[in-house]
Amino acid sequence: MKMQVMSSLTKIGLTKQSPAEIVLTTFSPDKKPHASVVGVRTMGGSRVLLRIFTNTRTFRNIVQSRAAVINIVRDVNLLVPLALKRFSRFGKIALEFQKPGTVNAPRLANTDAHVEIEVEKVERTKISDEIGSSEVAHITARVKNIEAMNPTIHPFKRSEFFVIESAILATRIKEALKNGRDEVAKRKFLELSDYVEKCRRIAPHSGDLNLMIKIKNLFKNEMRH
Numbered sequence: 001m002k003m004q005v006m007s008s009l010t011k012i013g014l015t016k017q018s019p020a021e022i023v024l025t026t027f028s029p030d031k032k033p034h035a036s037v038v039g040v041r042t043m044g045g046s047r048v049l050l051r052i053f054t055n056t057r058t059f060r061n062i063v064q065s066r067a068a069v070i071n072i073v074r075d076v077n078l079l080v081p082l083a084l085k086r087f088s089r090f091g092k093i094a095l096e097f098q099k100p101g102t103v104n105a106p107r108l109a110n111t112d113a114h115v116e117i118e119v120e121k122v123e124r125t126k127i128s129d130e131i132g133s134s135e136v137a138h139i140t141a142r143v144k145n146i147e148a149m150n151p152t153i154h155p156f157k158r159s160e161f162f163v164i165e166s167a168i169l170a171t172r173i174k175e176a177l178k179n180g181r182d183e184v185a186k187r188k189f190l191e192l193s194d195y196v197e198k199c200r201r202i203a204p205h206s207g208d209l210n211l212m213i214k215i216k217n218l219f220k221n222e223m224r225h
């Protein structure tokens with residue numbers, strides 16, 4: 001059964017190595033449906049891992065309701081306005097929700113797949129970076145049901161965008177070097193290195209990171225980084 005869940009999750013593009021950017025839907029204590037954009041990865045077996053900032057409504061809802069739905073969508077016109085909903089000037093997005101399925105959480109309508117989950121464990125950790133300090137919760141949840149309306153769906157993954165951008169940069173660096181524009185080549189190589197580090201942070205054991213290291217190594221004779 002666990003293997004079956006794992007392979008169904010893999011089929012709809014959720015993996016352990018690289019987080020997928022999805023819409024998480026939850027109920028507030030007064031049963032109002034809520035949606036936000038978060039990353040999710042699988043943990044092996046029938047578990048998934050979410051990292052949710054504790055100062056969000058999503059966190060307060062999920063801790064209370066102990067359930068959520070991972071809605072897989074591949075539409076920037078939905079994901080971006082939803083992700084930027086706190087910027088009032090960006091404009092509002094109207095979302096259509098469906099009634100709960102097997103867990104205590106609403107489902108988003110018109111999505112490619114639904115993964116219904118129940119919370120097992122919540123571990124809070126303080127984090128501190130150049131932006132400031134915050135608290136994030138590592139939420140382990142168990143998959144209760146998977147519905148794939150579009151079985152060929154592939155969710156957005158940041159690590160894949162980093163690879164594509166790196167490949168483009170590599171072609172530009174080669175051209176710049178050929179034209180003797182060493183300063184431009186160096187600047188673009190720094191950009192490439194920055195993408196490699198971003199990918200290493202979110203997907204350290206991914207094939208995407210290996211690809212990026214291979215791209216970066218194309219220039220190991222020309223650049224000393």
Ligand SMILES: Cc1cc2nc3c(=O)[nH]c(=O)nc-3n(C[C@H](O)[C@H](O)[C@H](O)COP(=O)(O)O)c2cc1C
Nearest residue numbers: 021036037038039051052053055056057058059083
């Ligand atoms: C692509 C993308 C991925 C995000 N991933 C996460 C995440 O994994 N965890 C998180 O807490 N916030 C994440 N965010 C930020 C949340 O979308 C943001 O905190 C959200 O607005 C929370 O709002 P809420 O208070 O309505 O729950 C992400 C944003 C974007 C654009």
